Amino acid sequence: WPLVLRTMQSDSDHLGLTPSDNYKLALKALGQCVYFINKCLLEPKVLPMARYQMYVPPDQLAEAKPAVVSALRRSHMVLDATTLSNLRIIGEEHTLQSTLDHCCTKFGKRLLHHWLCAPSCDIEILKERQAAIGELLRLPSELQEMRALLAPMPDFERNLAQIHLFGNKQVKQTGHPDSRAILFEEKIYNKQKLVGFMAVLKGFNALTKLPLMFQQCETPLIKRITQLTTSGGSFPDLSEELRYFATAFDHDAAAKTGVIAPQPGMDAEYDVVMDRIEEIEKRLKTYLVEQERHFGCRVTYFGSDKKRYQLDVPESHAHKAN
Numbered sequence: 438w439p440l441v442l443r444t445m446q447s448d449s450d451h452l453g454l455t456p457s458d459n460y461k462l463a464l465k466a467l468g469q470c471v472y473f474i475n476k477c478l479l480e481p482k483v484l485p486m487a488r489y490q491m492y493v494p495p496d497q498l499a500e501a502k503p504a505v506v507s508a509l510r511r512s513h514m515v516l517d518a519t520t521l522s523n524l525r526i527i528g529e530e531h532t533l534q535s536t537l538d539h540c541c542t543k544f545g546k547r548l549l550h551h552w553l554c555a556p557s558c559d560i561e562i563l564k565e566r567q568a569a570i571g572e573l574l575r576l577p578s579e580l581q582e583m584r585a586l587l588a589p590m591p592d593f594e595r596n597l598a599q600i601h602l603f604g605n606k607q608v609k610q611t612g613h614p615d616s617r618a619i620l621f622e623e624k625i626y627n628k629q630k631l632v633g634f635m636a637v638l639k640g641f642n643a644l645t646k647l648p649l650m651f652q653q654c655e656t657p658l659i660k661r662i663t664q665l666t667t668s669g670g671s672f673p674d675l676s677e678e679l680r681y682f683a684t685a686f687d688h689d690a691a692a693k694t695g696v697i698a699p700q701p702g703m704d705a706e707y708d709v710v711m712d713r714i715e716e717i718e719k720r721l722k723t724y725l726v727e728q729e730r731h732f733g734c735r736v737t738y739f740g741s742d743k744k745r746y747q748l749d750v751p752e753s754h755a756h757k758a759n
Contacts (some may be wrong), residue, residue, distance in 0.1 A: 438453050439489045441489040441490060441491050442464075442467075442489060444491070445457055445459075445460035445463060445464055445491075446460075447563070460469065471484070478614060481605055482602055482605070485601070485605065486598065486601060503727055512558060513555035513556060513557050514555060514556045514557075514558055514560060516554060516555070517558075523552060526552055526553050526554070527550065527554065532738055533553060534549070534550065534553055537549065537553075541584050541587055541588040542587050542588070542590050542592075543592040543595075544590075544592055544593055544594050545587070554649075565657060565658040566658060567657070568656045568657075568658065568705070569658040569659050571656075572654055572655065572656045572659060573659075576654075579650060579651065581645075581670065582650060582662060583650065583651075586643055586644075586646060586647075586650075587642075589643075590640045590643070590644075591633070591636040591640050593637065593640065596633050596634075596636065596637050597637065599630075599633065600633070600634055600637065603630060624628045624695050625695075626695075627695035627696065628692065628695040630695075631691050631692060631695060631697065632692060635688055635691070635692065638679065638682050638683075641675055641679055642679055642683075645675070645676065645679070647663045647666050647672065648663055648664050648668070648670070650663070651663040651664070652664070652668075684700060684703075685699055685700060685703045686698055686699055686700055687700070721738070721746065725737075727747060728750075730759075731757065732750055732751075732754045732757050733754060733757070734750070734751050734754045735751075736748055736749065737749045
């Protein structure tokens with residue numbers, strides 16, 4: 438169970454099947470949401486990536502635990518659609534969003550939209566953002582270099598969600614309708630999936646330049662989001678994973694054929710199968726030579742699929758068949 442859901446369960450039930458008295462309605466509501474998601478056949482796509490957060494209404498803050506109150510103080514403002522429209526915060530023309538939006542990536546635009554619709558109430562977070570923007574404005578060359586680096590980036594959020602779905606065993610093995618779909622352009626579809634996957638790898642490779650680019654910055658926010666965890670930041674070190682995928686398969690061949698063939702030594706089970714196939718092909722060639730000697734002429738294999746190893750013998754020599 439996620440940590441938030443475990444706190445809503447009864448302490449006396451070690452199996453986690455009994456809700457706490459204060460959270461019965463909350464867990465019932467969550468159960469209804471899960472039931473509806475399952476009814477829509479979206480459960481294996483949505484729930485594995487779900488993140489749970491406890492929400493306490495403002496009128497119950499006085500009764501909430503101190504830790505919960507502290508967490509809610511770092512939360513965000515709640516603005517409804519009417520407020521966003523009347524204050525002209527979001528929209529395409531003459532709005533706060535259109536004025537501030539100079540983002541060069543799709544995920545940047547999405548994050549800015551989220552910040553405007555749910556502004557932070559934490560003064561420290563706002564000061565951190567202001568300090569980071571101020572330092573970037575004082576470093577115009579680094580700022581332009583960063584924009585040039587980020588502009589060609591793929592939409593990481595959407596692409597990573599798609600990659601997660603493509604590798605989800607629950608969708609493929611539980612009778613989900615997607616597992617029974619017949620794709621008439623399967624090769625084209627597979628190529629598109631591989632192109633998206635390799636674009637994500639290329640984007641992550643480019644992002645490895647960020648720590649060196651901003652190593653001289655002093656503001657805490659920039660340090661946290663650009664420096665590696667070994668240097669006190671939060672930027673993950675993906676060099677080992679990227680190196681693995683760079684040598685795991687032939688990227689050019691995969692983009693052309695739409696099939697990922699692991700390089701020798703990357704997948705032991707795959708290597709065993711390929712060795713077995715190679716052995717069978719050698720035996721087939723040896724058998725073909727034997728048949729040519731028997732018939733005294735050139736013999737070839739013909740056919741397709743399950744019948745692709747039929748022998749093609751000239752009619753003048755077919756009487757030797759037994």
